[in-house]
Amino acid sequence: MDSSHLHDIKPMDGKGAKRGSIMARFRNTNILLFVVAVLIMSAMMALLFLDVHETMSQDNAKQYAVSAAEALSAHINKEISLLSKAAKSAAVVNWMNDEENNTLKMLAYAEMSGIVGELYSYNLYVGLAGSLHEYKVDEEYGVEGFFPFDVLDPDNPVDDWFFECLSSDMDYVLSVAIDHVMQRKRVWLDYKVAGADGAAVGVICTGLEFAHVAGELFAKYGDNDMRGLIVDERGYIQIDSSLLWFDEFLYNEYETPFENEITDKNAVAAMRSHLSGIDGFFTEIGEPDVMKISFGPYNYMTVTPIRDTNWSVVILSGGNPLFNIYTFLPVLVTVLALLILFAAATGAANYRMVFLPLNKLDRSLAALKDERDAEIYGLNRNDELGTLSNTIYDLFIKAHYDALTGIYNRRFMENNMQHVMEFAARGNGLMSVIMIDIDHFKKYNDAYGHDQGDKCLREVAKAIAGGVTRSSDFAARYGGEEFIAVLPNTDEAGARVVAEKILANVKKLNLEHKASGTAPHVTVSAGVATGRVGYMQKREDYIRRADEALYISKRDGRDRYSFLPLGEQ
Numbered sequence: 001m002d003s004s005h006l007h008d009i010k011p012m013d014g015k016g017a018k019r020g021s022i023m024a025r026f027r028n029t030n031i032l033l034f035v036v037a038v039l040i041m042s043a044m045m046a047l048l049f050l051d052v053h054e055t056m057s058q059d060n061a062k063q064y065a066v067s068a069a070e071a072l073s074a075h076i077n078k079e080i081s082l083l084s085k086a087a088k089s090a091a092v093v094n095w096m097n098d099e100e101n102n103t104l105k106m107l108a109y110a111e112m113s114g115i116v117g118e119l120y121s122y123n124l125y126v127g128l129a130g131s132l133h134e135y136k137v138d139e140e141y142g143v144e145g146f147f148p149f150d151v152l153d154p155d156n157p158v159d160d161w162f163f164e165c166l167s168s169d170m171d172y173v174l175s176v177a178i179d180h181v182m183q184r185k186r187v188w189l190d191y192k193v194a195g196a197d198g199a200a201v202g203v204i205c206t207g208l209e210f211a212h213v214a215g216e217l218f219a220k221y222g223d224n225d226m227r228g229l230i231v232d233e234r235g236y237i238q239i240d241s242s243l244l245w246f247d248e249f250l251y252n253e254y255e256t257p258f259e260n261e262i263t264d265k266n267a268v269a270a271m272r273s274h275l276s277g278i279d280g281f282f283t284e285i286g287e288p289d290v291m292k293i294s295f296g297p298y299n300y301m302t303v304t305p306i307r308d309t310n311w312s313v314v315i316l317s318g319g320n321p322l323f324n325i326y327t328f329l330p331v332l333v334t335v336l337a338l339l340i341l342f343a344a345a346t347g348a349a350n351y352r353m354v355f356l357p358l359n360k361l362d363r364s365l366a367a368l369k370d371e372r373d374a375e376i377y378g379l380n381r382n383d384e385l386g387t388l389s390n391t392i393y394d395l396f397i398k399a400h401y402d403a404l405t406g407i408y409n410r411r412f413m414e415n416n417m418q419h420v421m422e423f424a425a426r427g428n429g430l431m432s433v434i435m436i437d438i439d440h441f442k443k444y445n446d447a448y449g450h451d452q453g454d455k456c457l458r459e460v461a462k463a464i465a466g467g468v469t470r471s472s473d474f475a476a477r478y479g480g481e482e483f484i485a486v487l488p489n490t491d492e493a494g495a496r497v498v499a500e501k502i503l504a505n506v507k508k509l510n511l512e513h514k515a516s517g518t519a520p521h522v523t524v525s526a527g528v529a530t531g532r533v534g535y536m537q538k539r540e541d542y543i544r545r546a547d548e549a550l551y552i553s554k555r556d557g558r559d560r561y562s563f564l565p566l567g568e569q
Helices: 021-087 090-097 102-116 157-167 210-218 247-251 265-276 325-367 384-400 410-426 441-448 450-467 492-509 539-555
Strands: 125-128 133-136 172-179 184-194 200-209 226-231 236-240 289-295 298-305 312-317 430-438 474-479 482-488 524-532 561-565
Touching: 021 090, 021 102, 021 172, 021 184, 021 200, 021 210, 021 226, 021 289, 021 298, 021 312, 021 325, 090 102, 090 184, 090 200, 157 172, 157 184, 157 200, 184 210, 184 247, 200 210, 210 226, 210 236, 210 247, 265 289, 265 298, 325 384, 384 410, 410 430, 410 474, 410 482, 410 539, 430 441, 430 450, 430 492, 430 539, 441 450, 450 474, 450 482, 450 492, 482 492, 492 524, 492 561, 524 539, 539 561
Parallel strands: 524 561
Antiparallel strands: 125 133, 125 200, 172 184, 184 200, 226 236, 226 312, 289 298, 298 312, 430 482, 430 524, 474 482
């Protein structure tokens, strides 16, 4: 870009005050979009967390229920297998049918004492249906000490275990009761012994240490977020994890209906439905049933059958204590930090690649009104900004320069001259205007043709511009063969110097003009007007006065300049 042609450009209606507004709007929009994105993402993550939390809480409750059911089932299955072996032994059945036969007694004792060491609690009790004698198999005393220690009484509640097992349709019965011999609370397994005709001849029973079993099943539920229950086929709670820390529960009789302890209507209805479907012993643990409830701190209830029993594990849970918002907090903070870092990085990249170059372009355009040598930024770039800069440059040239001569056009002169006058009026400064006209130019066109006439205009325009050397001065094509030079802060003497230089520059061109009545070469006439700029003045005042001075030059023979001060009419 030829900086010698750039002059002051007036800001449009004071809109320069809004510089940077696009960048500010873009930044604010980005911040708004970022905040909205964070809010949407937070809401989605919250919904996802709640969904995952519910799923994990239910899965966790199922896992605990199945774990407890499998643990108790594993204990009971081993005991069942051992008692079944003894109950189906011919030696035991024969002895129970003939209690007084010492030989059969020895064989039966040998059979039963052989499994005592394998039992969980190393204890085994025997009740005979015929005599109602109760025995305890004790390896310490041997067969010599194998004698009845009590007589079972159907009217004594302590002996209910025996008579309930005899009358049961099942091979064995589970219960929780006090071992009145050892004074311990046990989970009892009572196994019926049947004779050859299928009639019950006795019961063999063993008891698992209650405190140990309960602790092994539910000791890990020491917090308030989860509670484990063992409920029998009648709907009575036999083991409650919330009571494990109380000796009264561990060593004394305890059973309470489920609906007396758990008051949630949905939970009670679900338990009743579960109990109504029990028909004999469960053959498998199966898929736990999970339902939502609202009971104290608990939100879920999981019911799981215990294999080979008619008991069930019930888990009340409030959610997974290992899966909460604090587990996700580091992840959430990390994601948010990454989002902020991403936003900052993209913002910096956008600023560097887009807004910084645009800002430089904006500043370079603004500088054109103050600096003659200022250049439009980005003209040499090979990207979109380079295209924009060159487009602005092309539009600038078309808007402010005369297409034929290459100097400023009348539009630029009018706009910029008004700006110059406004600035000069602040200090009551001087301004001079020179109107220039090519002598006998119509005859030149007729004699040499329009192409040569256009060449003449370009050469003369160049000579006129060469006479205007200060950065604040400028020359423009006024129209046709007329030109104008505007000289801010220039008095009469300075204006005369410029006018003389312009005339001399044109003469140096030595462009032949045989049709001229003034000289054999192309000449110009000029009119100079100088005045002190006031706020009430208009540019037309100076142009009109300079045109009057030009008329005097033409009247007096052309190829000269004339001067008129702005005040004289």
